[in-house]
Amino acid sequence: MPLTYSAICKGCWQQMHMPVPLRGALSAPFRAFGIRPSRMNPNICTICEMFFERAMKARTVTLNATVLFADLRAYTRLSQSKSAAEMAGVLDIFYDQCADAIWQHDGLLNKTIGDAVMAIFNFPIRHPDHVRRAVLAAREMQRSFEPRRAEFGVGIGIHTGELSFGEFGHSHRDLTAIGTVVNTAARIQSAAEPGQILVTEAVYQQARADLGDSTARDHHLKGFDEPLALYRA
Numbered sequence: 228m229p230l231t232y233s234a235i236c237k238g239c240w241q242q243m244h245m246p247v248p249l250r251g252a253l254s255a256p257f258r259a260f261g262i263r264p265s266r267m268n269p270n271i272c273t274i275c276e277m278f279f280e281r282a283m284k285a286r287t288v289t290l291n292a293t294v295l296f297a298d299l300r301a302y303t304r305l306s307q308s309k310s311a312a313e314m315a316g317v318l319d320i321f322y323d324q325c326a327d328a329i330w331q332h333d334g335l336l337n338k339t340i341g342d343a344v345m346a347i348f349n350f351p352i353r354h355p356d357h358v359r360r361a362v363l364a365a366r367e368m369q370r371s372f373e374p375r376r377a378e379f380g381v382g383i384g385i386h387t388g389e390l391s392f393g394e395f396g397h398s399h400r401d402l403t404a405i406g407t408v409v410n411t412a413a414r415i416q417s418a419a420e421p422g423q424i425l426v427t428e429a430v431y432q433q434a435r436a437d438l439g440d441s442t443a444r445d446h447h448l449k450g451f452d453e454p455l456a457l458y459r460a
């Protein structure tokens with residue numbers, strides 16, 4: 228499904244009721260000042276990205292948000308039978324389809340890590356139903372990968388809670404949310420089979436209307452002493 232981009236920045240509009248044009252003739256003077264669509268979400272602007280950066284540097288800031296990790300599974304196996312150029316093409320399709328699904332639900336494509344993507348929902352565009360939006364984005368991703376099922380599978384993990392922000396690396400800045408919620412979401416993703424979406428109890432409780440009746444299964448995740456109950460979404 229082609230994505231329709233917003234004419235004004237959704238973040239600035241929501242937080243300040245300020246219409247910041249992102250595209251079209253009206254955006255030209257803004258672009259002259261470096262205000263353009265963010266690479267993390269084309270419906271927010273670089274000012275909003277700066278807020279993200281500031282929030283991240285103020286280590287005391289916490290935020291209720293949902294974190295989604297999606298990982299391309301067959302990548303290593305595929306790389307043995309395909310050329311480098313073909314592999315780059317596979318990765319591009321994976322990133323593009325992830326980004327479309329994330330942006331459709333107003334999430335932020337925070338970063339790509341090798342053959343995985345990390346998305347945050349509820350920042351900077353706020354939505355009371357951010358948990359549900361993450362689940363719907365995950366389903367949209369799995370649907371979009373379905374025709375390529377024979378080629379590769381994608382495992383997805385979602386967790387929600389309070390995020391803190393932090394800075395990685397000294398030489399180059401890496402804007403990202405850190406903390407238990409992020410680590411847990413990453414671990415859950417690694418437990419998901421190709422084609423699967425696994426979510427925590429907290430996600431299940433808040434997106435129950437969309438998840439229906441699902442029973443939890445205990446998973447022993449690397450780095451966790453206690454097994455974690457996970458639901459399939």
Ligand SMILES: [Zn+2]
Nearest residue numbers: 236239272275
């Ligand atoms: Zn903005």
